[in-house]
Amino acid sequence: MNCGKVQASISDYVDGRLPERETLEFEKHIGSCPICAGELDETRRMVSALRSLAVPRSPVDLWPQVRESIQAAERPAPAWSFLVRPVLIAPAAIAAAAAAAMLILPLPKQVPENFPALSASEYRGYVTEHLRFQKRPFADPDVVFTAVELDRTNIRTNGE
């Protein structure tokens, strides 16, 4: 038996599952090979340590909790329970549909129809002033409106 075969057989040897003939060869090799002997010793110590992880007993008696859950699951639903479903589900469905509609439908444009046509320099000045106001404490940052303004400024600047 060479080192490779011996090391592949360590697990079976530790479990006492190596056939008798192979066991003799295995032990002969281990007796003359300190590396394989070390591997065997390491595996034995690890397996012994693993066995110590088994927990001797559960910290609590599980039956009372299990019984409670079983009883709760088996308890028949009250006669009026069929009324609860439509009452609970209908508003939930309406709310879900409304939320979906808000996601799908386009938001109305924030730019007023009669928005004055200004030059690019005027716009830049306006936006600068707007941003300055936004940095003030308690100012109401009209983010959507500012974004549209910036967009229009770019269009006009590019168009110049």
Add this chain to the structure above:
Amino acid sequence: MTEQTDQAVVQRVLAGDTDEFSTLVNKYQDRIYSVALNYVSNPEDAMDIAQETFLKAYSNLRRFDSASAFYTWLYRIAVNTAIDFLRKRKSRPADSLDDEKYTEVGFEPESKDRAVDPEDVAAQREQARILRKAISMLSDKLRAVIILHDVEGLSQEEVADILKIPVGTVKSRVSRARAELRRILRKMMGDAV
């Protein structure tokens, strides 16, 4: 209690005597809790898994194949429940492995036996923590055989029955799992297992 009486208890529960199920819970709760704890390393989670295991067993009792042992069926439910739990928990950080507030047996108070050396207890606890952390780094397949075979001490035949795989596959997985675990432990402890 023999396996035959487990079957008899199952029959009585199926006949409508729910409280008879307590016989099976009381008999196997320690082993199921142990498996769960070695999967999740957290006593609270382990108790939840153990409880859920018994609930699933009760709910599916009619599906239990009386040709096999009740406890191997129960172990299978426990392993699957623990794996499901870990998959759901993957989004959460695995904080429990380093949680020092628990003793190794869960919520048990620390031993008051004065003959026990506190340093030994601390060393054992640290060893258990490292081992559980290393086990948690194994794949699902290798972790299952290590916990059932090497930790719980079940035979390869029993593990094969629990995991529904051939004994030869269990044997090769045990060998691979040990080799992998040694590699992980060497890495964790700087080549000093």
